[in-house]
Amino acid sequence: MRFTWFNLMPWPYLPEDFREQNRSVWVDISGNLFDPVKGHALYNDYMDLLEYAGGVGFDGIGVNEHHQNGYGLMPSPNLIAAGLARRTDQCAIVVLGASIALYNPPLRVAEEFSMLDCLSGGRLVAGFPVGTSMDTNYCYGTIPGLTREKYAEAHELIRRAWAEREPFAFNGRYTKLRYVNLWPRPVQQPHPPIHIPGGGSLETFDFCIDHTYSYSYLSFGGYIRGKQLMDAYWDRVAQRNTPDTSPYRAGFAQFICVADTDSEAERLYAPHVHYFYNRCLHVYPGFADAPGYRTIKTIQKGVLSQYAPGSLFQEHPWKDLVENGHVIAGSPETVRQRMEELIEGLRVGNVFCLMQIGDMPKDKCMHSTRLFAEKVMPKLRHLFAEYAGDGRFWCHPLPKRAVPAEVRERPLVDA
């Protein structure tokens, strides 16, 4: 099993009447709600938390990319990842990921991921999302109907740039480069492991199967609702005669809160979970799915954005959120049981643990994180033991890695 402690980096100061006063938490959220002085403290707190999780036994620490978003403060996940690479030494750095169609040229992603892989000594797990419609189309202006074609071309460029050792010309429709010549190159050869976050597009299932990439469903709906989509993925894996059904071909994101008892979990964490569902998920439905972003085939299968009208869950009492699996919360034993249900039910070897939720303060988050690492994770390690040797979807760090040195000037030895 691979457990990645994942931080969305939500802005925790959205006012109580945020929903009434604002159309959307994403795309056109008011700039007046951001305070850079608080932002300074917050980024540092959030990076502390990621580093803490990396130190207590999580296999990976994860970041992702969002734009103009009140619950995701990382337009550039690679900046955060670079910082994390310096202050952690064991865990994978999971960037899930960089929206490759949004970079001009997309070669930038190949370069930055190579830098991160060098910086971290081969600890990078790379993610290539198509990106949500909010980020890709509405914030970054990519034409919806051309997004997938642009993505496919960016992917081809990055993979070739990582693979080839001599300069080559790349004549794409969206990117034309006379001299593609990647410097630096990634530590992991032929390339870092690749995860693809998806929202149920059939094309993305096939893309993962074709390239041996891990499919990650980053839903906020929890594992009970998520099962339908993951089942569809595994059906597709079977249909396509994929050579194996390794659980590491799949990942799932889940909100998790651990306390000493079930009732303590509610007392400690419920307000922060409500903050997330009621304020952070307040996305204007008009931004959910730009026409042309999702393919006809996918719409016909009934796959809609989790931000589509009617899809969002609001004002649910704690009990419902827990029972419906939106949040796995409770004592270590309760959480263990439900995590087993998740892992086995969805057949996922990679779990992205969303443990900083809404406006949860640092101390509570560390408490929950430590309990999970000490009392839950060890009891889940035995799952999928038969696939323990499957290294295709995880990083392969250098055995000997540099550590950041203390900065101290030494007398110059001038020979």
Add this chain to the structure above:
Amino acid sequence: MELKTINTHRVPVRYYEGGEGPPLVFLHGAGGLVMDLQFLDQLARRFHVYAPLVPGYGDSEECPELRDMLDFTLHTWDVVDALGVRNPILAGFSMGGMIAGEMAALAPHDVARLALIAPAGLWLDEHPIPDIFAMLPYDLPKVLFYDEVAGAQAMTAGMDLGDPKFLQAFLVENARQLGAAGKILFPIPERGLAGRLYRIRAKTLLIWGESDKLIAPAYARAFQNAIADAEVVMIPQAGHLVPFEKTAEVVAALSRLV
């Protein structure tokens, strides 16, 4: 009007044809032809009307190879050629006006007269065009009509977004139609036409609803200033969907072109 199919280099194209008189090619807006059928019937009393659908609209085949403005412009000339029409009166509404303007700029000697009805294609910072791609269906009538209530009734007749089957069909149609329109309209409906309008030689009519809340009447002046021989017809008590709201007035204005 009769719905027919004609083959072009890239894709079979569906088009309406009917009426007698000088040939007039009408290019529809991002909403398709559904709201314009009566207008076309009226137009067919004075013109031989051809109204092709952009690939992906209605029941027509999609054409992924149409990606940018030049593709749309040349494809539409291909349609005109395939129809065997020479020197047509070229009329276009909204997105169709943008395509017609581009066609007339690209091939200025091949257009007898040009009629741009509330065309897209320019961008004035002082008059930003609302983002129809981010609008929910029930928000559209507010920006499309002068008489919002009547417009909404006509637009949403038979629509039930609460019915999952209807919703799915609606989303598929949107993805096909607005997905195609987005190639030239998203995220800003401007692809450099301003720099090409000087090439237009045809006598041009700019027809606008005085209360257009999508593409403000200020754009009429901007087009007029950039086209050598252009006249503005401003129609009172009409919004963006002026051919629907003031059918007789628009037909009358077009009739003056011959």
